[in-house]
Amino acid sequence: MRQKIIMCISILFLITLSGVAQDISFNFPAGIGDWEKSGEAFEYVGDDLFEYINGGAELYHEYGFETVSVQDYSFGEELISVEVYKMKESAFGIFSMLRSAEDQEVDAGDGATIAGYYLMMWRGKHLFAITSQSGESGNENILISFAQQLSENLESGDIPELVKHIPENPVDENSIIYCKGSIALVNISEKAAEFLTGWEEAVVFKSINAEEDLFVICKYKSASAATENLNKIQPRKSSINLKQAGPYLVASIEGSDIDFITKSLETATE
Amino acid sequence: MSDNIKFSRRSFLASAIAGSALTLPAMKSLDSLIVDESPDIVIAEGNEAVANTEAVITALGGMGKYVGKDQVVGLLPNAQGVHPGCSTNPDIVKTVVKHCKEAGAAKVLWYTWLPERAWTRSNLKVNVEASGAELVYINADDADQWKTFEIAEGKALKQVRIFKALYECDFFISMPIVKDHIGSRFTGVLKNYMGASHPKDNRPFHPTFEGDDLLHMEQCIADLNLVARKPDMIIMDAMQILTSNGPFGPGKIATPNKVIGGFDRVAVDSFAATILGLKGPEVRMIANAAAHGLGEIDYSKLNVKSVAV
Numbered sequence: 001m002r003q004k005i006i007m008c009i010s011i012l013f014l015i016t017l018s019g020v021a022q023d024i025s026f027n028f029p030a031g032i033g034d035w036e037k038s039g040e041a042f043e044y045v046g047d048d049l050f051e052y053i054n055g056g057a058e059l060y061h062e063y064g065f066e067t068v069s070v071q072d073y074s075f076g077e078e079l080i081s082v083e084v085y086k087m088k089e090s091a092f093g094i095f096s097m098l099r100s101a102e103d104q105e106v107d108a109g110d111g112a113t114i115a116g117y118y119l120m121m122w123r124g125k126h127l128f129a130i131t132s133q134s135g136e137s138g139n140e141n142i143l144i145s146f147a148q149q150l151s152e153n154l155e156s157g158d159i160p161e162l163v164k165h166i167p168e169n170p171v172d173e174n175s176i177i178y179c180k181g182s183i184a185l186v187n188i189s190e191k192a193a194e195f196l197t198g199w200e201e202a203v204v205f206k207s208i209n210a211e212e213d214l215f216v217i218c219k220y221k222s223a224s225a226a227t228e229n230l231n232k233i234q235p236r237k238s239s240i241n242l243k244q245a246g247p248y249l250v251a252s253i254e255g256s257d258i259d260f261i262t263k264s265l266e267t268a269t270e
Numbered sequence: 271m272s273d274n275i276k277f278s279r280r281s282f283l284a285s286a287i288a289g290s291a292l293t294l295p296a297m298k299s300l301d302s303l304i305v306d307e308s309p310d311i312v313i314a315e316g317n318e319a320v321a322n323t324e325a326v327i328t329a330l331g332g333m334g335k336y337v338g339k340d341q342v343v344g345l346l347p348n349a350q351g352v353h354p355g356c357s358t359n360p361d362i363v364k365t366v367v368k369h370c371k372e373a374g375a376a377k378v379l380w381y382t383w384l385p386e387r388a389w390t391r392s393n394l395k396v397n398v399e400a401s402g403a404e405l406v407y408i409n410a411d412d413a414d415q416w417k418t419f420e421i422a423e424g425k426a427l428k429q430v431r432i433f434k435a436l437y438e439c440d441f442f443i444s445m446p447i448v449k450d451h452i453g454s455r456f457t458g459v460l461k462n463y464m465g466a467s468h469p470k471d472n473r474p475f476h477p478t479f480e481g482d483d484l485l486h487m488e489q490c491i492a493d494l495n496l497v498a499r500k501p502d503m504i505i506m507d508a509m510q511i512l513t514s515n516g517p518f519g520p521g522k523i524a525t526p527n528k529v530i531g532g533f534d535r536v537a538v539d540s541f542a543a544t545i546l547g548l549k550g551p552e553v554r555m556i557a558n559a560a561a562h563g564l565g566e567i568d569y570s571k572l573n574v575k576s577v578a579v
Binding site: 039042050051052053054055056057058059072081098100115116117118131133134135183186187 | 391
């Protein structure tokens, strides 16, 4: 009996010494191909994201950030880091903000792009940033394998309804950015952010017919709220071409024609 | 004695005195013409961070010109994260440490309030300590390590806590990295002080940007610089930098392969902004800091030296 007690105490002591690993909400595989886990995974929740990415956190909060889980993988001297951001709603928004129009589209998740040394992907409510820490390209196929394996068991998601209202032609699909707040918009266009305020959600995109211009659709709580904001902007809108379509304000920042957008909105919302 | 060379002793002395009277002012004028030609800003460009940093320090006159024997040197690099182009290149930090030690510094300290995970995951701690510097961890929860500053001239920020250690070293070198930043589009020396101000005080710098509040963070940074200790030297990393998705990345990377040295935080930032395709006056935090009288926004007025390495 005495020996059993000593054994139990010893086991408890050893468990305490080894430390209790942080509970991680994302189930990282032990390895992907030849790559193995390097170090312990860690996680930041809610407001603590500021501790991880400082001022960059505000953008993620605007898109509904909940958690980020991080795990590194190594193969020899090389390191790939995997960051999995879980959002309250579809991760398409934050994905659209962080990818660039010139990035290469790849087949992974609900949407993915690769830019040399890093891959961005969204799958349902999850955003993945998979980064080769060397900063050099050459590992593209490995990054894609990571993305496909990490996302295969996750629930798929849908793009926001507002994005579906954008006319297909002549819009540059890769330029579409969905915004949930003004931090995103001000980073895309200070002029747009200065004039277009008070909206609930917005989408920004370019047209292949007017490459130097930027188009914005802002959705307001109601048609009267849209009218109120239109009246505020009208006296000082300078070069902006601005029209209302129900609860939407449609704008081209440099004055290009926007009838093709208002018509599409009217059709979509009939 | 010949009439042509008749000099009485008195006239000789008078001549000598008159000659001296003419010569001395001339010598003083010459002295004022001999100016210190050390540049105000040095930009070293080459493929190697160590060589670029050495070239900057040499062009500024050598660290021995600034750091005295047995002095304590404090460093404030940006150690934000592990993604490429996000944090100050450890080779630049190690080179600065080496030169400070050679100049006779008793200690070289690296300050951070970031948690341990931030600087162990990237091997930064190992690299820095291997260079002979000491990592000084400032605990955000220990009130004794922080001093509260009232900012009477602050337009957006009226009070801020800065860690005391920044004021306790003999010589302070700010070591930011130039990179993109969400909203402000730029971060450099001025914003690097957010690594010295309390993280809880930093958070209100970042409200939603709406209407007039577009200026809020950029004014807060300028106001912070009113009370933050002026850097005794700036060594800025512009070797491999984030040009999108800053400050943390991952994002697009550029490799300007430059290290920048200087003393005027507004001027250095104004020059550094051009690396990202911006002009100093276009970046609100730089313009706001200049408006506070914190430095020269038109860096072309200064002695700027470029060194090819």
